[in-house]
Amino acid sequence: MTMIDKSSTSLAEAVADVFDGATVMVGGFGEAGSPIELIHALIDQGAKNLTVVNNNTGSGHVGLAALIENGRVARMICSYPRTLGSKVFPELYRSGRIELELVPQGTLAERIRAGGAGIPAFFTATSVDTPLAAGKELRTFEGRDYVMEYGLKADFALIKSERADRHGNLIYNKTARNFAPIMAMAARTTIVQTGALLEVGAIDPEVIITPGIFVNRIVTVAEPAQESRLVAEGRVYP
Amino acid sequence: MTMIDKSSTSLAEAVADVFDGATVMVGGFGEAGSPIELIHALIDQGAKNLTVVNNNTGSGHVGLAALIENGRVARMICSYPRTLGSKVFPELYRSGRIELELVPQGTLAERIRAGGAGIPAFFTATSVDTPLAAGKELRTFEGRDYVMEYGLKADFALIKSERADRHGNLIYNKTARNFAPIMAMAARTTIVQTGALLEVGAIDPEVIITPGIFVNRIVTVAEPAQESRLVAEGRVYP
Amino acid sequence: MTAENKQARGWNRQEMARRAALDIPDGSYVNLGIGIPEMVAQFVPEGRELIYHTENGLLGMGPAPAVGEEDPELINAGKKAVTAAPGAAYFHHADSFAMIRGQHIDVCVLGAMQISEQGDLANWSTGEPDAIPAVGGAMDLVAGVKTIYVITQHCTKNGEPKLVESCSYPLTGKGVVNRIYTDLAVVEVTPQGFVAVELAPGVSFDHVQEKTGGRLVAGPQLEK
Amino acid sequence: MTAENKQARGWNRQEMARRAALDIPDGSYVNLGIGIPEMVAQFVPEGRELIYHTENGLLGMGPAPAVGEEDPELINAGKKAVTAAPGAAYFHHADSFAMIRGQHIDVCVLGAMQISEQGDLANWSTGEPDAIPAVGGAMDLVAGVKTIYVITQHCTKNGEPKLVESCSYPLTGKGVVNRIYTDLAVVEVTPQGFVAVELAPGVSFDHVQEKTGGRLVAGPQLEK
Numbered sequence: 032m033t034m035i036d037k038s039s040t041s042l043a044e045a046v047a048d049v050f051d052g053a054t055v056m057v058g059g060f061g062e063a064g065s066p067i068e069l070i071h072a073l074i075d076q077g078a079k080n081l082t083v084v085n086n087n088t089g090s091g092h093v094g095l096a097a098l099i100e101n102g103r104v105a106r107m108i109c110s111y112p113r114t115l116g117s118k119v120f121p122e123l124y125r126s127g128r129i130e131l132e133l134v135p136q137g138t139l140a141e142r143i144r145a146g147g148a149g150i151p152a153f154f155t156a157t158s159v160d161t162p163l164a165a166g167k168e169l170r171t172f173e174g175r176d177y178v179m180e181y182g183l184k185a186d187f188a189l190i191k192s193e194r195a196d197r198h199g200n201l202i203y204n205k206t207a208r209n210f211a212p213i214m215a216m217a218a219r220t221t222i223v224q225t226g227a228l229l230e231v232g233a234i235d236p237e238v239i240i241t242p243g244i245f246v247n248r249i250v251t252v253a254e255p256a257q258e259s260r261l262v263a264e265g266r267v268y269p
Numbered sequence: 270m271t272m273i274d275k276s277s278t279s280l281a282e283a284v285a286d287v288f289d290g291a292t293v294m295v296g297g298f299g300e301a302g303s304p305i306e307l308i309h310a311l312i313d314q315g316a317k318n319l320t321v322v323n324n325n326t327g328s329g330h331v332g333l334a335a336l337i338e339n340g341r342v343a344r345m346i347c348s349y350p351r352t353l354g355s356k357v358f359p360e361l362y363r364s365g366r367i368e369l370e371l372v373p374q375g376t377l378a379e380r381i382r383a384g385g386a387g388i389p390a391f392f393t394a395t396s397v398d399t400p401l402a403a404g405k406e407l408r409t410f411e412g413r414d415y416v417m418e419y420g421l422k423a424d425f426a427l428i429k430s431e432r433a434d435r436h437g438n439l440i441y442n443k444t445a446r447n448f449a450p451i452m453a454m455a456a457r458t459t460i461v462q463t464g465a466l467l468e469v470g471a472i473d474p475e476v477i478i479t480p481g482i483f484v485n486r487i488v489t490v491a492e493p494a495q496e497s498r499l500v501a502e503g504r505v506y507p
Numbered sequence: 508m509t510a511e512n513k514q515a516r517g518w519n520r521q522e523m524a525r526r527a528a529l530d531i532p533d534g535s536y537v538n539l540g541i542g543i544p545e546m547v548a549q550f551v552p553e554g555r556e557l558i559y560h561t562e563n564g565l566l567g568m569g570p571a572p573a574v575g576e577e578d579p580e581l582i583n584a585g586k587k588a589v590t591a592a593p594g595a596a597y598f599h600h601a602d603s604f605a606m607i608r609g610q611h612i613d614v615c616v617l618g619a620m621q622i623s624e625q626g627d628l629a630n631w632s633t634g635e636p637d638a639i640p641a642v643g644g645a646m647d648l649v650a651g652v653k654t655i656y657v658i659t660q661h662c663t664k665n666g667e668p669k670l671v672e673s674c675s676y677p678l679t680g681k682g683v684v685n686r687i688y689t690d691l692a693v694v695e696v697t698p699q700g701f702v703a704v705e706l707a708p709g710v711s712f713d714h715v716q717e718k719t720g721g722r723l724v725a726g727p728q729l730e731k
Numbered sequence: 732m733t734a735e736n737k738q739a740r741g742w743n744r745q746e747m748a749r750r751a752a753l754d755i756p757d758g759s760y761v762n763l764g765i766g767i768p769e770m771v772a773q774f775v776p777e778g779r780e781l782i783y784h785t786e787n788g789l790l791g792m793g794p795a796p797a798v799g800e801e802d803p804e805l806i807n808a809g810k811k812a813v814t815a816a817p818g819a820a821y822f823h824h825a826d827s828f829a830m831i832r833g834q835h836i837d838v839c840v841l842g843a844m845q846i847s848e849q850g851d852l853a854n855w856s857t858g859e860p861d862a863i864p865a866v867g868g869a870m871d872l873v874a875g876v877k878t879i880y881v882i883t884q885h886c887t888k889n890g891e892p893k894l895v896e897s898c899s900y901p902l903t904g905k906g907v908v909n910r911i912y913t914d915l916a917v918v919e920v921t922p923q924g925f926v927a928v929e930l931a932p933g934v935s936f937d938h939v940q941e942k943t944g945g946r947l948v949a950g951p952q953l954e955k
Contacts (some may be wrong), residue, residue, distance in 0.1 A: 035534050041859045060787045060824075061810040062803055086824075113865035114810065133864050136786065136830030137871030140634060144390070144702040144825035149602075149608030149651055151410035152384070153391035155832060156874040160905035162858075163870065172389035172419075172541030181410075198558070198567075198594040202475065205821055206788045207804035212823040237440065238476040239596035240823070243568045244536050244558070244611050257803050271667060273758050273778040298563045298600075299586040300579055326601075331723035352586065359639045371640050375604030382601035386825075387832030387875055395648040397673030398627075398681035400634075401646065436782070436791075438817040443597055444564045445580035450599040454833060461728065470817030477820035478599070481791045482782070484759050484833050495579050 036197045037243070038228055041252045042072035045222050049078040049187055052105075056143065056214040057095055057231070058122030061114065062258035064189040064207035067094040069250075071268055073189065074098055082106040084137060084143070090116035092260030097269070098239060104129060110136035110181070116148040118261055126254045134161060139264060140213060145182035146218025147245075152181050191255065195225035196232070199246025200239045208240065213265050215245040224252045244263035274435045276466055276487050281462045281486045287316040287425055289344075294322040294381065294452040296428035297332055300496035302445035303463045304429040305332040307488070308364065309506055311427065312336055320344040321424060322381070322430050324374060324448060328354035329500030335507070342367060346421070348374035354500055366471035373401060378451060383420035383484070385454025390419050426456030429493065430479070433463035434470070437484025438477045446478065453483040462490045511527040513591025517690035517707045517712070523658050525550035526705075527616055527688040530656070534608075535613040536560055538648060541585035544616040558594075560612055562644045564603050565623040584644065607644070607651040611691035615652035617645065621658040621674040621688075626696040628657065642679075649680030658664045661689035661718050670694065670701055671720035691715045695726065702726045740938070741931045743916035747882050749774035750929075751840055751912040754880070759837040760784055760830075760873060765809035767882045768840040770853030782818075783834055786868045788827050791819025802816040808868065831868070832875040839876035841869065843883040843911075848924040848945040852881065852909040853900035866903075885913035885942050894918065894925055895944035915939045919950065926950045 039045040046069060048056065055073070061067030073096055083104045089096030098104055100119040112120050112131060123129040133158050134142065145153055154177035158164045168179040190211035191202040201223060204212060215221040230250045277283040284307060284389040287293065293311070297303030312335055321342045331442060336342055338357040350358050361367040372380065375397050377386030383391055392415035396402045428449035431442040440462060441449060451458045468491045499506075518526060524546035531537060531547070533555040539545050548570065549559055555699055561583040567622040568583060569590035577588035589599075606612055621629040628649055631642045649655055662668055669689065689695040692715045693705040704726040716723045742750060748770035751868035755771070757759060757779040763769050767806055772794065775781055783792040785807040792807060793814035796884055817823075830836055845853040852873055855866045873879055894911065911918040916939045917929040928950040940947045 033700060034554075035558070049909070053905065061806065063787070063806050063810075067312070109864045111867040112865045124863055126862060128783075132865060135866050135870040136868040140286075140824035140828045141386070141388070144605075147609050148605035150379070150391050150393060150413055152408075153388050155388060156831065157871045160872065161870060161902045162856075163866065170893040172388075174652060175389075177389055196594060200596055203821075205475075205802065205815070206784055207786075207805075208787050208821055208823050210824045213825045215866070216605060216611075235563075236567070236591050236595040236597050237443075237475075239471075242596035242598060242606075243594065244560070244566055244606055258839070259803060272778075273782070299582065301563070301582050302580065349641045349643040351639045361640055363637060369640070371642060372751050373646040374600075374644040375608055375651070378600035378604045379608070382689045382829075386829035387834060392569065395608065395647045397650065400632075401692075402643065438767060438818060440819055441597075443581040443591070444561075444601050446597055446599045447564050451601045454829060454835075472793070475791075475816050475817040475823050479591060480820035480822060480830075481818065482784070482790055482830055497579055497690050 035200045037136055037246060037249050038081055038197055039248045042250050043075065044067055045069065045248045045250045046072045046076050049073060049076060052080045053078060053186040054082040054084065054091050056188040056218055058188065058209065058211040058214055060086050060206065060209040063189060064191050064209050065094055066189045066210055067256050067258055068252045069189040069206060069224045070094050070098055072267060073259060074101055074103065078107045079103045082108065084108045084183065086110050086139065088112040088113050088117050088120035090258065092119065092267040093261045094230060094258050099123065099129065106130040106132065108132045108134060110134055114219055115139055133163065141208065142180055142183040142212045143210065143217045146184040147213055150182050152179050154159040167256055183222065185218040188214040188221045189224055190221065192223050192225045194227050194229055194234065195249045196229045196234055197222055198231050199243030199249060200234050201241035202234060202238060203240055212241045220247045222248045224250055224255065226253060226255070227251065248267050273483060275437045276435055280306055281313065281489050283307065284310045284314050285487045287311060287314060290318045291316060291424040292320040292322065292425040294423040294456055296426065296447065296452055297443065298324050298447040301431050301497055302447050302449055304427045304492045305494050305496055307427040307460060307462045308332050308336055310339065312339055317341045318343045320346065320423065321418055321466050322346045322426050324348050324377065325352050326355050326358035328352060328496065330344070330357065330505040331499045332496050337361065344368040344370065346370045346372060348372055357494040371392050371401065378448065380418055380421040381448065381455045382451045384386040384422040385451055387418050392407055392417055421455060423456040424458065425479065426452040426459045428459065428461055429451055430463045431460050432465050432467055432472060433461055434467045434472055434485045436469050437481030437487060439479035439484060440472060440476060441478055443495065450479045453479050455470060458485045459483055460486045462488050464491060465489065514707050521546060523688050523690060526693060527656055527658050528552065529688065531557060531614050533562050536611065538607070538615040538637040538652060540615070542618045544618060545585065545615050559605060561589070562577050562607060564594060564598050564600060564605050565591060567592045600677065604647055605649050610651055610653055612652045612653045614656060615648045616656045616658060617648065619657045619669060621669055621671050621676050622657055622684050622687055623671055623673045624700040627674050627681045628679045628684050629674040630679050632677045634677045644678045649683040653684050654685050656688065657684050658688045661691040661715070668718055668720035668728045693717060699724060733894045736872050739810040740933050741814070743914070745770060746914050747914060750765045750917060751880055751882050752776065754910065755781060755838050760835065762786065762836050762839040762842040762876060766842045768842060769809065771840050784830060786827050786831060788822050788824060789815060789819060791816045808818040812928060816870055828871055831871050834875055836876045837873045838880060838881055840877045841872065843881045844899050845893055845895050846881055846908050846911055847895055847897045850906045850920040851898050852903045852908050854903050856901045858901045873907040878909050880910050880912065881891070881908050882912045885939070892942055892944035915942060923948060928952045
C-alpha cells in the first residue's frame with residue numbers, strides 16, 4: 032500500500048504553475064542531463080521573464096536555447112554561455128535583451144548546494160583577484176583571501192533522471208547526474224522527467240542519489256530526445 | 270593491470286604515522302560505523318595528546334571510550350558526549366582532564382564537509398540565540414540571524430566501510446555511513462577498515478559513495494567486532 | 508494526587524503521542540525526537556502516510572525490528588535498532604542535515620525541559636556547572652524544520668511548570684515551538700502567548716492555567 | 732618562418748603534451764583542460780598510472796570511445812564523449828568541485844592566453860566589450876588544485892608573447908601557475924620569475940628569451 036505518489040500525468044501538468052518572473056534551475060551540463068521535454072513543455076506553457084540557472088545556454092534552436100530564443104528568459108545565471116552551437120544567447124546578450132550573471136562553475140555548484148542546505152553564504156578562494164570578485168566581500172582566513180558567495184535557491188527545478196520511484200527517489204545515468212541532485216535540493220518545487228517510474232522499494236536504498244524529499248513531481252519520458260541529434264537535424268522548437 | 274593499490278598489510282601499519290597532537294576524525298554514530306579495530310590499533314600505537322572528532326565519546330571500555338580512557342585524547346570535538354554507557358568521558362571531563370568543544374550535530378557535519386570542500390567558513394542559523402553561539406560572529410541575511418562557523422579539517426580520519434576497492438572507492442552499510450564520507454574528504458590521510466577489499470572495477474561507478482581520491486589506506490577487517498557486544502561482555506581494551 | 512486521579516485527569520504517554528500524530532498532515536516528512544516523540548509513529552491515523560527522517564542518515568525509517576532481527580548498523584538517532592521502509596534512502600550526515608537546515612523536513616516532534624510563551628525551547632541542558640553538555644541535533648532541528656511540535660509532561664516530576672514565561676535553562680532555539688502536547692492539554696504558541704486549543708478529558712482550563720508558568724489563554728476551540 | 736623551420740625549431744602539440752606528461756607523478760589525480768591538455772592522457776609514461784578527473788562528475792575518465800560507441804550522457808568538461816575506466820566513480824557537481832576546491836586534485840593542466848612572471852594566469856576572457864564572458868571551471872581549478880601546469884604556444888598567432896611581465900587580460904587566478912610547457916621550452920614560474928628549465932630541440936635560450944614578454948632566466952638544467 033503506497034499512498035504517496037508524486038507522478039504527474041503529463042509534461043504540461045508538471046510545469047503548469049511556473050509563473051512569470053520565476054527562478055528556474057535547469058539541470059544538465061551541455062546536453063547531458065538536460066530535461067529537454069520539460070523545457071519544451073515550459074515553452075508551450077508560456078511563462079516569461081524567467082531567471083534561469085544552468086551551466087550553459089543550450090545549443091541550436093531546441094531545449095534551453097529555444098526557451099531563450101522565445102524570449103522567456105530575462106536573466107541567465109551561468110558559468111559558460113559560449114559553447115559550440117550556442118548562437119541564440121550571444122545574439123540576445125550583445126543586443127542587451129538578456130542579462131547574464133557569470134559565476135565560476137564550482138561556485139555555481141556550491142551556491143546551489145548551499146541554497147538547498149540552508150546555508151545563506153560561504154567563503155571560497157575561487158575568483159579572488161579576478162574581475163568576478165569585483166564588489167564581493169573579501170576576507171582572510173589563515174592568511175589566504177576568500178570571497179563571500181551567497182546560497183542560491185529557486186522556485187522550480189527541472190531535472191532529468193534515469194529512474195524514479197513514486198516517492199521521488201532518483202538515480203541518474205553517468206555524467207548526466209551533474210547539477211540535478213543539488214538543484215533538486217535548492218528548488219521549492221522540483222519537477223523530474225524520468226526514463227522509467229518504478230514502484231516504491233524498487234531502488235536499493237543504498238544507491239539512491241536524490242532522496243524523494245527533494246522531489247515534488249515526476250513525469251515519465253521513456254525515450255527522451257537527444258539534443259545534439261535535434262541540433263544536427265536543424266530542428267527548431269516549437 | 271592496476272598499479273594504484275592503497276591496501277595496507279596490517280592495522281598497525283595503517284595507523285603507524287599518527288603523531289602526538291594530531292587531529293583525528295573517527296567515523297561512526299554510536300557504534301554504527303565505528304572503526305573499532307583501527308581505534309584499537311591506534312591505542313596500541315601510542316599516539317597521545319590527540320584532538321578527536323566524533324559525534325559521541327564511545328561506550329564501555331572499548332573503541333573510542335578506551336582511547337579516551339587510556340589518556341590519549343586531550344580534546345573532543347563532539348555533539349553528544351553523554352550517551353548511555355558512556356562513563357569514561359564524563360569522569361575525565363568533570364575532573365578537567367579532557368577538553369570539550371561542543372558542536373551541534375548538523376553544524377559538526379557541515380563543518381567537516383566544508384573542511385573537505387575547501388570552504389573556510391559558512392553561515393548557519395543553528396545555535397543562534399543559544400549559549401553555543403556565544404563569541405561567534407553573527408550576521409543577518411534576509412532578515413534572519415546566522416552564526417559563522419569554520420570548516421574543520423583533520424590530519425587523519427579513521428573510518429569503516431562495507432566494501433572497498435584498491436583505488437579506495439568505498440561503499441557503506443546502512444546507517445553506518447553517517448560521518449565517514451565527509452571525514453574522508455576532510456582529512457589529509459584517510460585510513461579505512463573495510464569488510465572486503467575488491468578488485469578495481471568491482472563496484473559499479475554509479476553506486477560508489479566515497480571516490481578513491483579521498484582515501485589513502487585500506488586494511489581489511491573481514492569480521493569487525495560489534496561494540497555493543499564487547500560492552501555487554503564487559504570487555505576492556507587493551 | 509493518586510495514580511487513579513492522575514489517569515483520570517490527563518492523557519498518558521501513548522495518548523499524548525496519538526494526539527500529536529493527529530495533527531501531522533498526510534505525506535509529511537517527519538523527524539521524531541527521542542522518548543515519547545518516537546511513539547508518534549505508532550499512531551498515524553488510518554489513510555495517512557508519513558515518511559520518517561532520522562538524522563543519522565535514513566529517510567523512510569520503519570518500525571523497530573523483531574527481537575533477534577536487530578542490525579547494529581541500522582539505528583535511529585536514539586541509537587535504537589530500526590528498519591528501513593520501502594522507498595527508504597541512506598545518506599551521509601552532511602546530506603542528512605542539509606535536509607534539516609534547508610527546511611525540507613515538514614514536522615519535527617521533540618521533548619522539552621521548558622517552553623516559553625514566545626516559543627523558546629530549552630531541551631538540551633540544565634546549565635548546571637557539573638552537567639556534561641550534550642546537544643546532538645536538537646539545535647539544528649529547531650532552526651531548520653518548518654513546524655516544531657513538542658510532547659512533554661505539563662510539569663516536571665517536582666511539579667514545576669515546563670510552560671513558562673521565559674526559559675531559565677539554556678535555549679535550544681528562540682521562538683521555534685509551534686504546538687505543545689502535554690498530559691493536560693494541547694497548547695498553541697501564538698504571538699499572544701500560550702493558547703489552549705484542547706483539554707485532556709476531565710481536565711479543566713483552570714487546572715491547566717494553574718500548572719502553566721506563563722499566561723495561558725483559552726482558545727475559541729474550547730468554547731464548543 | 733617556414734613550416735619546416737617552425738618544426739625544426741620547437742615541439743609540436745603532441746610533443747608538448749608528451750613533455751608535460753613526463754612531469755606528472757605516478758598515482759596522481761589529474762584534471763586536464765580542453766585542447767592540447769586533453770592530449771596529455773595519451774602520453775603517460777610506461778609504468779605510471781594516473782586517474783583523470785573531469786569536473787562534470789567523473790573520476791576515472793578513460794579514453795574516447797570507438798566511433799559509434801559514444802554516449803551523450805558520458806562526456807567530459809569539453810562536452811566530448813569519453814569512457815569510464817575501471818574504478819571510475821560518478822558524482823554530482825558540488826561533490827566534483829569539492830574535490831577541486833578542497834585541494835584533492837594533484838595536478839591540473841590548462842591552456843592559457845597569458846601567464847605572468849608571478850604565475851598569474853589569464854585564460855578565460857580577452858576583456859573585449861563585445862566578448863561573451865565564459866569562465867567555466869577555470870577559476871575553481873587554479874584556486875583549488877595543488878599544481879597547475881600550462882600547455883600553450885609560446886606566442887599568439889600574431890607573434891605576441893604569451894609569457895608576459897604582467898597580464899593585460901582579466902585574470903583567472905593570481906600566482907597560480909607552476910610550470911609552462913610551450914612549443915619552445917619548459918618554463919618554471921619561480922619567485923625570481925620565469926626560469927627556462929628545458930629547451931625544445933634546435934631552440935636556443937636567446938630565441939626563447941626574445942619570444943618571452945617577461946624576464947627569462949636560464950635554469951641550471953640548461954648548462955648540462
